[in-house]
Amino acid sequence: MNDVAVELFAKLQEEKKTGELLQLQSDYYVKLDKYAETKKDNLFENGKDKENIIKILSSLKKRRIQKILVYLAYEKPLPSQIPLEEEDLYNQIKKILNKEHVSNSVTKIRINVQVPEIITKEGTKLGPYKQNEIVELNKEEDINFILSNKIGEIAN
Helix, strand or coil: CCHHHHHHHHHHHHHHHCCCCCCCCCCHHHHHHHHHHHCHHHHCCCHHHHHHHHHHHHHHHHHHHHHHHHHHHCCCCCCCCCCHHHHHHHHHHHHHHHHHHHHHCCEEEEECCCECCEECCCCCEECCECCCCEEEECCHHHHHHHHHCCCEEECC
C-alpha cells in the first residue's frame, strides 16, 4: 500500500475506535481529490492499490455519515473542524427534519362563523365548519387563510 492508503486506513481505524466524529480539515476531501489528480499516473502502480484506496475511502465516508446521523438524532453539535461536504450534509438533513417538525405541529383554531366547504387559492378544501367549533390545522397556509379572512382565531 502507498502512503495515501496507509493514511486513509489509519483515519478509518481512528473513526472505528470512537463514537465521536473526529475532526478533519474542512478541505480534507478536496485536498485528497487534488492529490489523486496530480499523482494520477504514478499514484496507483497497480490496480490493487487503487481498489484498496477506493474501498477504504468509501468505508471512511460511510462511517462518518453514520456518525453524522447519530449527531442529528441526538441534536449534538458537530465538531468545530469537519469537511465542508459533511457540514453541508448535516445542515441539509437538519433543515429537512426541522421543516417536517414544523409541518407536523398542529394549531387549534376556534371558528367564529359558520362556513360551508371552501377551497383556498392553494387548492385546499376547508370546512364545512360550525360556529365555535374547534379545528386542528397543521398547514401554515390554511391557518393563515382562516385567520386573515377572520373565519377563526387561535384557540387557547
